[in-house]
Amino acid sequence: MSTPRQAAPVEGDAAFTGLPTLRGERIWGFWSFTSVNVGLAIATWAFLTGGTVALFAGARTAIAAGVIGNLIGVVLVALASCLPSGKYGVEQYTGLRGVFGLNGVRALVLVLFPLAAAGWNAILAVMCGRAIVNVINAVAGTAFDPNGGLVIAMALVAIVASWLVLVKGPVSIEWINKIVAPLLAVMSVAMLVLILVQHPWGELAAAPPLQPFGDPGLDWMIAIEIGLGTGFSWWTIMGNLARLTTTQRVAFWPNLIGLFLASVVASMVGTFAALVLGDADPTVWMVPLGGAVLGVLALLFVGFANLTSMVGQTYSGSLAVLRAIGRPAHRLPWSVLAALLFAPAAAVVFWPGVLYDNFFKFIAWVSLVLAPLCGVHLVDFFLLRRRTLHVRGLYEAEGVSRYSYWRGVNPFAFVAVGAGALTYYLLLNPLTYEASSLFRYTSASVPAFLVAGVLHYAFTRLVVVPAGKGGYR
Template identity: 45%
Template sequence: MSTTKDDYRLAAERGDAPLLPGERLWGFWEFTYANSALAIATWAFLIGGAVGLFVGPREGIAAIVIGNIIGVSITALATCVATGRYGVEQFVFLRSMFGANGARLVYVLAVVFLTMGWLAVLGIMFGRSIDGLQTLVSGGDPTVPASPLKIVIAACGAILLTWFVVAKGPTSIRFFNMIIAPALVVLMFVMMALILSQHSFAEILDMKPLAPPFEDGTANFIIAIEVNIAAGMSWWPYLGNLARLTRNERVATWPNFVGVFGAAVLGEIVGLMAAVALGNADPTIWMAQIGGLVIGVVALGFVAFANVTSMANILYTSLIGLRQVGTAGVRAVRWETLTFLFCVAPLALVMFAPGIYDGFFKFLVWTSALNSALAGIGIADYFILRRQQIDLRALFARPQDSAYRFWHGFNPIGLFALAVGFLVYVGVFNPLSLEHTSLFVLLTASIPSCLAAGLCHWGLTAAFARRLGWGAYGERPAVSAAPAAQL
């Protein structure tokens, strides 16, 4: 059966085949704008406010810069270089290190749980924004939620609205992105100007943290860095699928330091300064306090619907990945139905566990326990073990015929290394209690986790994989570099 160019192009757009070099959409600045639009999101205000709990602005700005540059650098190396070079969907690429079934398991752990948690957090933020807006209009105290039940109802409404937007497809999402992303930049600068109109920059730098958990300032500072490494690492499930649209691996990598890093740092610094200046880490509260009635209503209303855009972006990206890892039964489910099913768990979290919002930075740090280990495995496998050479035919072959079949579609070595990295993380730093070892103060928790998982994967693969005939390590790929043109 012959395959036309149009058939191939459609398969490539869906992730079922590599994108050919001529089909790549983005150069340096196009990719920079695309990932900036995603990174300029309301969660940056939340993360910046969380940093203000641990340290003051002087140390907080340093923690934001240090943490994000570490997290974004590691994530870009682990995901963007390979997908940008080969034009493959990120979870297809993972078959080379975890096997087809192992990639499905990683998808569930790294994407499903992360996306559902973020949908719940942003949904509750929407609800609080609507509640704060109504409180402002009625002349009430914006620091006191008027109705927890109303917040939950509005949060559920935000998730259902997100379902409706994503069910309509990518056109509606792109339309919202074009409006929301530039407007959020304007909002950030307006908030910054309002803060500086009440306090000088020097005064703000000397302000104290809101609720430092330890007397040891160094420990509080490293926790702030860890929160920001986790923020950078939280892009692990998404950046690779953006990078596959770029023209080469250089274009896939460097814009992240302008876009994701720069945009996130800007939003977090605004959130940090507002939190310490106004005494509250919740952006739905300090926005109501800082601008008065008119600006407060506009800001809260805008932030509420900006959350829906952020929610739509992460939900859509997750569903595209699900197409690659799902079974034939999953692919047969109608898009609208599948989108709704993905929203059921976030709806349950909003209704039965609304406290996830107040402790969201703990949820964020938990995700780094997984993402840092995944990044370490990805770097060790692609750069050291495979020397940046991937067999594209094996990636897309039937599991039983693929050189990346490993053991029944699972790579036990990769999954064991993932477990080791996770356990190292929680052994060094407990995200729930914030208790930590002396190693944490020296290296954070994400860096030891990344190193442990990478070294474990590299060592066990070198020792056993070739002997067991797993993963075609050490063999020359049939189809490797720059590759899409050869197919």
């Protein structure tokens, strides 16, 4: 029987396995990884994020909140996930064995990734479907329902197209992003200029939020929280992309150009357009903003660009699934495994409005889980392990590896994450969006991050290290 590395496609074996990437297998330099980041960041979800912020904040507040929230989230994610993977070439969830244990990571992946992939891919696919349907409505004068059967069909087509690209692997992701990322950046700037020409800054600044709570302090912090949630949402995939970068610097800095700067610019386009046109859905306002020709072209291009984000995040998650399931997954042809990874999203798009029209609540649930996970991850790597991992131990069996815990699980890391998630919930209820009095001063993501990180440090020092578990000595 061939090993996973031998059985992988020829374009760079480690790109399809959980094995550490060798120097010759690291295909992304600074600008290549930057283009991947920009392509991921300026997908329609950035426009949708901006439109969602416009529900609660005006133009000035949205700019400040977007910069603050995104910057904090992206920097923390890049430190926690990109630097370890970039330094050692280790798949992110393999590296997390040192935090949660072998079986703990398996449970984490098998629960977290299907939910995250189903949510984000479904949102992107529905956006693509609505974009195509709005193009048809604009060109043919029809009035297809934004949650109707044609949107569902086009969303499924987008998923199939993403699968076809993913089968080709990360080189195809890089090739597409070298074309898509610059054009997306140009289109975003062009749309921003178009908005400012048609609606001077004074008009934009005076435009009221679409559905504010009416409490300026609360609306301000919700706008920041949306930015924080968007930043933390990258935690699930960026480590597995960063392992293909040439250096640690390359693994870190492109995140600030793409996931932060490009995302904020695209988000501002979404916010400004929503404020002056009265609709948070970017697939609705592109034609009124750009006119029939330019608006239709923008819709088509943005719909296509969504495919790059779907492919990038699903490729990254595939590595986690391969490592979690083990040999049964490696026996599957890559094309079959890729199809299975898209299956949850394909099921969700049959109810297109459930996630898409409640995007701000979806972001809150994402941050409730990922902010504390990021806190535990960062504290473990930087403070407890002092940026040192023993790669061989990450691949050895439970009981043999220095990273062994109790039956392959570090329960104290999960308790820390749970405490962080509970902190978030008490500050901001993701289901009802009811906020505590403290929320307007603290946000929910930052306290969740801090509580989880502090508890993980304390539990490790007081319990795990004295018990001789986890290889911290």
